[in-house]
Amino acid sequence: MTxxxxxxxxxVQGTWDISTYKYLIDGAGMKLLVDxxxxxxxxxIKCPQCETVYVPGPTFCRKCxxxxxxxxxxxxxxxxxxxxxxxxxxxxxxxxxxxxxxMIKLDGADTWIIGTISGMDxxxxxxxxxxxxxxxxxxxxxxxxxxxxxxx
Amino acid sequence: xxxxxxxxxGYTPVFVSKRKxxxxxxxxxxxxxxxxxxxxxxxxxIDAITFGNMQTFExxxxxxxxxxxHMRALDKPYMRIATGGTTGMSxxxxxxxxxxxxxxxxxxxxxxxxxxEGDSQVGLSGIVMPEAMxxxxxxxxxxxxxxxxxxxxxxxxxxxxxxMSYLHHSGADPEHIDKMAALERSNAALNPYAHLRKKTxxxxxxxxxxxxxxxxFGHTCPTSxxxxxxxxxxxxxxxxxxxxxxxxNGVGCATSDPATVNxxxxxxxxxxxxEPARMASxxxxxxxxxxxxxxxxDMAEMYNGFAHQSLMWLEKLGLCKEGEAHKMLDAGALNIxxxxxxxxxxxxxxxxxxxxxxxxxxxxxxxxxxxxxEGGHQIPKKIKNAVSHGWGGMFQYVTVTVLGxxxxxxxx
Numbered sequence: 142m143t144x145x146x147x148x149x150x151x152x153v154q155g156t157w158d159i160s161t162y163k164y165l166i167d168g169a170g171m172k173l174l175v176d177x178x179x180x181x182x183x184x185x186i187k188c189p190q191c192e193t194v195y196v197p198g199p200t201f202c203r204k205c206x207x208x209x210x211x212x213x214x215x216x217x218x219x220x221x222x223x224x225x226x227x228x229x230x231x232x233x234x235x236x237x238x239x240x241x242x243x244m245i246k247l248d249g250a251d252t253w254i255i256g257t258i259s260g261m262d263x264x265x266x267x268x269x270x271x272x273x274x275x276x277x278x279x280x281x282x283x284x285x286x287x288x289x290x291x292x293x
Numbered sequence: 294x295x296x297x298x299x300x301x302x303g304y305t306p307v308f309v310s311k312r313k314x315x316x317x318x319x320x321x322x323x324x325x326x327x328x329x330x331x332x333x334x335x336x337x338x339i340d341a342i343t344f345g346n347m348q349t350f351e352x353x354x355x356x357x358x359x360x361x362x363h364m365r366a367l368d369k370p371y372m373r374i375a376t377g378g379t380t381g382m383s384x385x386x387x388x389x390x391x392x393x394x395x396x397x398x399x400x401x402x403x404x405x406x407x408x409x410e411g412d413s414q415v416g417l418s419g420i421v422m423p424e425a426m427x428x429x430x431x432x433x434x435x436x437x438x439x440x441x442x443x444x445x446x447x448x449x450x451x452x453x454x455x456x457m458s459y460l461h462h463s464g465a466d467p468e469h470i471d472k473m474a475a476l477e478r479s480n481a482a483l484n485p486y487a488h489l490r491k492k493t494x495x496x497x498x499x500x501x502x503x504x505x506x507x508x509x510f511g512h513t514c515p516t517s518x519x520x521x522x523x524x525x526x527x528x529x530x531x532x533x534x535x536x537x538x539x540x541x542n543g544v545g546c547a548t549s550d551p552a553t554v555n556x557x558x559x560x561x562x563x564x565x566x567x568e569p570a571r572m573a574s575x576x577x578x579x580x581x582x583x584x585x586x587x588x589x590x591d592m593a594e595m596y597n598g599f600a601h602q603s604l605m606w607l608e609k610l611g612l613c614k615e616g617e618a619h620k621m622l623d624a625g626a627l628n629i630x631x632x633x634x635x636x637x638x639x640x641x642x643x644x645x646x647x648x649x650x651x652x653x654x655x656x657x658x659x660x661x662x663x664x665x666x667e668g669g670h671q672i673p674k675k676i677k678n679a680v681s682h683g684w685g686g687m688f689q690y691v692t693v694t695v696l697g698x699x700x701x702x703x704x705x
Contacts, residue, residue: 149313152410157352164426171557175431185559195559203550203561222563223461225453226506233510235502244454244560252559263506268461283432 170198173212179282183215183274185250196250216248217274218293226263241266245290247274259289294393296528296700299659300535303328308488308519308644311409317356318363321405324520325365328401332524334534336365339524340397345374345384345404346648350416357403364403377420378596378685379546380404381521381652382692386544388525398530405520406646413516413647420687427557451553451564451688453505456601458565460507465604465619467507471498473622474512474600474642480629481639483669486653488517488644512600512642519646521653528700539659542678542702543581543695545573551687562689569691570609574680578611581695582703583678586611590695591676592634592661594654596684597642603627603635606682610693630673637661637670651683655694662698 170186174197177184186198190205194213202209224243229235241263244253258272272290280286303324305312312320329335342364344357357364357373364371370391376383381404388402418425460467478493501511531538547569552562562568574586583589595606604618612633613621626632636642638657641650658679660666676698683692 152313155352157349162422164423166427166430168427168557170559171427171431193561195561197557197559199558203558223454223458223565225457225508226503228503228505233504239506244564250559252561253563254556254560268457281432284428285432 170195173198175282175284178284178286179280181276181280181286183217183247184212185215185252187211187213193251194249195252196247196254213249215250219245219247219250219272221258221266221268221270221272222246222253223268224258224266226266239263243272243290245272256287256290258291260291295395296540297389297392297525298528298531298535298538298540299523299655299696300526300531300538301328301332301334301524302656302660303331303522304486305519308486308517308646310488310515310517312407312518313409317351317353317405317407317410318360320407320518321360321403321520322363324405324522325363325401325403328522328524332535334399334524338399338534339365339369339401341370341391341400342366343372343374343384343387343391343400343402345380345402345652346406347377347380347416348375349411349419350413350647351407351411370397376685376692377690378598378647379651379683379690379692380648380685381650382655382681382683382694383546383651385523385525385652385655385694386546386692388523389541389544392525392527399524399526399534402523402525402652403520404522404649404652406648407518408516408646409518424557452599453508454553455564455605455688456507456599458563459601459605462565463604463608463616463619468495469604469619469622470507470512470601471495471509473603473627474498476622476627477597477600477603477636477640477642480637480670481643484639485668486519486644487639488515488519489639490643508599508601514598514642514645517644517646519644519649521649521656523652523656523659537663537665539662539696539698540700541655541694542697542700543577543579543583544693545576545580546690546692547572547576548686548691549689551689553688564688565605567605567609567691569689570606570682570684570693571611573691573693574610574682577680577693577695579703581678581697582701583695584703586680587613590633590678590680591674592637592658592672592679594638594657594679594681595636595640596651596654596682597636597640598645600642602684603640603642606684607633607635610680610682612680629670634672637672651685651692654681654683655696657681658694658696662696
């Protein structure tokens with residue numbers, strides 16, 4: 142089969158205005174988490190049946206399908222489960238400073254959060270490495286209250 | 294359930310970055326026409342139609358309905374499927390269910406994407422928008438790389454976590470990803486329906502920059518324009534209508550919780566664990582009467598937006614033991630003339646018209662079984678059983694189709 146490109150059709154620019162959608166933002170355990178971060182604490186929700194600890198916590202256990210509401214405190218240290226080194230931005234432009242980010246399982250939690258690791262050469266990063274969260278001086282109840290993670 | 298076979302496949306004449314000479318329905322109808330041409334059927338032979346592509350990628354809704362005439366779908370049962378990256382195979386599965394159930398005899402499955410008309414990053418962003426809104430409103434600088442919750446550089450970033458976890462648990466080196474990438478791009482060079490068709494060496498791949506360690510630009514798939522159509526039929530109609538057939542002997546699909554960017558409710562699954570792949574493939578193998586896939590499967594077509602995934606899926610689909618896929622690559626077993634030819638087509642990694650990507654896996658298997666491959670990538674050995682795989686969602690949805698040269702059944 143041979144194929145020859147035909148003449149080009151004409152095209153015009155069009156956009157979708159998505160500014161009128163509404164997104165609810167305090168669902169599940171998000172409010173519990175950011176409120177606890179104001180006290181430099183990390184809190185999640187534990188399933189009484191399978192004892193899985195979620196951070197942030199959903200309102201039900203995804204393994205047992207039962208409603209859960211037992212609040213538990215989580216450590217600010219944890220272990221790197223996987224990591225990546227960002228070398229280009231989302232549009233593919235090279236970054237001047239590489240960023241080491243990791244999926245981290247905090248001690249006492251069964252879920253993984255993503256955090257930025259500072260203060261080390263990315264070549265030295267390892268899965269299984271232990272890290273600790275460092276807080277901003279004056280937390281306001283925001284995900285940005287954790288400034289960074291560092292290897293310990 | 295009845296035996297069902299793929300009796301014909303139609304592709305657009307090319308899969309390329311930009312088809313500027315045709316609009317969306319014109320492009321899809323090229324593949325529809327090709328399927329009719331290849332099977333010598335006419336629209337009157339078709340009982341029902343399934344149709345699949347990604348939502349919002351081209352900035353259009355309900356294309357199946359406004360393009361109904363171009364799809365030769367007038368006056369017929371007609372259903373759109375959209376399951377993300379797996380859309381193509383879900384659309385085929387839907388056609389299979391239509392026929393296996395006994396409700397219809399001949400069904401056409403149409404899949405496509407025309408990515409040049411839209412913005413895939415925006416399409417993907419729509420999936421995570423509620424999540425992203427929560428994170429932003431609660432103080433997260435999404436791409437600024439501070440503190441908790443950074444996203445890690447778009448879809449490649451999330452895949453990088455998966456790739457790193459895969460490397461760690463399998464014992465493979467980053468160089469194995471380069472090697473798999475070079476193999477698949479070189480296979481694609483032989484395939485007239487592939488997009489990136491250039492014989493590629495490991496050194497060529499290693500000359501491309503890193504996007505997010507351990508993934509390079511040369512490990513990522515293109516965005517393509519193209520369409521793929523498959524016609525499936527009941528055993529009775531196969532005998533009446535077809536000169537060749539590849540039987541759909543097993544199907545499976547499964548999901549876990551989101552294995553990436555699931556911040557709101559706490560992510561609990563390793564993106565490289567991929568338990569749904571085990572569940573979906575076990576179901577499909579059991580249906581197809583396959584007891585040991587590592588011995589009985591003759592070829593594999595894996596869904597791989599990123600080059601490490603071909604190796605990872607071979608392990609998750611039971612085609613080798615954990616940690617063995619990269620050793621099979623080193624031994625040449627994954628080559629077109631090897632023991633387990635893998636992505637002889639070049640994979641999604643070389644051609645990615647997303648809605649069609651998970652369809653091109655089983656259609657490649659079907660054409661390999663029928664020995665109707667155009668170009669130079671026909672697998673030399675006889676294919677009795679082939680496995681094809683689709684992947685997508687939030688890194689957690691998997692479809693599997695097992696095809697064969699004869700109808701085969703187990704307990705599934």
